[in-house]
Amino acid sequence: MHIHRLEKIWLGIGIAMLAIFLIVLGTMAFSMGMAPPSEHHHTIDPDKVSETAPFDKPGLTQTGDKRYEAVMVAYAFGYDPAEKMEVAAGSTVDFMVTSSDVVHGFSIVGTNVNMMIEPGEISHISYTFDKPGEYLLLCNEYCGTGHEYMATTIVVKQEARG
Numbered sequence: 001m002h003i004h005r006l007e008k009i010w011l012g013i014g015i016a017m018l019a020i021f022l023i024v025l026g027t028m029a030f031s032m033g034m035a036p037p038s039e040h041h042h043t044i045d046p047d048k049v050s051e052t053a054p055f056d057k058p059g060l061t062q063t064g065d066k067r068y069e070a071v072m073v074a075y076a077f078g079y080d081p082a083e084k085m086e087v088a089a090g091s092t093v094d095f096m097v098t099s100s101d102v103v104h105g106f107s108i109v110g111t112n113v114n115m116m117i118e119p120g121e122i123s124h125i126s127y128t129f130d131k132p133g134e135y136l137l138l139c140n141e142y143c144g145t146g147h148e149y150m151a152t153t154i155v156v157k158q159e160a161r162g
């Protein structure tokens with residue numbers, strides 16, 4: 001069988017690229033120890049969310065100066081706490097979210113906050129709300145017939161100046 005010289009060159013380049021890719025991947029995985037995130041990998045029994053701390057009392061708590069922790073449960077079809085959460089502008093909110101039933105989304109419009117909430121898993125994300133206003137938090141994973149009603153609001157208030 002005759003293979004054209006240019007075809008041989010292209011074949012060589014293709015095989016070389018594959019080899020380079022595997023060497024880079026192998027080096028990163030084995031000598032640099034890169035792996036999917038697992039440091040903050042927390043799990044929970046999805047059937048016992050309402051009895052497991054801190055998800056037995058979902059809500060917003062102030063943990064420091066301009067620092068809040070929001071413990072939330074996503075369910076079909078809403079978020080707990082359901083009422084608007086209020087923080088002062090410039091505050092960082094540490095979200096800790098799980099699901100008590102199916103896979104839900106957790107996305108805050110106008111920010112880069114976008115998580116998948118899986119039953120059995122606890123998802124963490126922190127965000128600093130610099131701009132005052134109302135932030136819509138909604139589910140972006142289709143989760144059933146009430147999916148479009150699944151939303152809540154975070155209110156970021158301008159600080160009083162004295």
Ligand SMILES: [Cu+2]
Nearest residue numbers: 104139143150
């Ligand atoms: Cu949902």
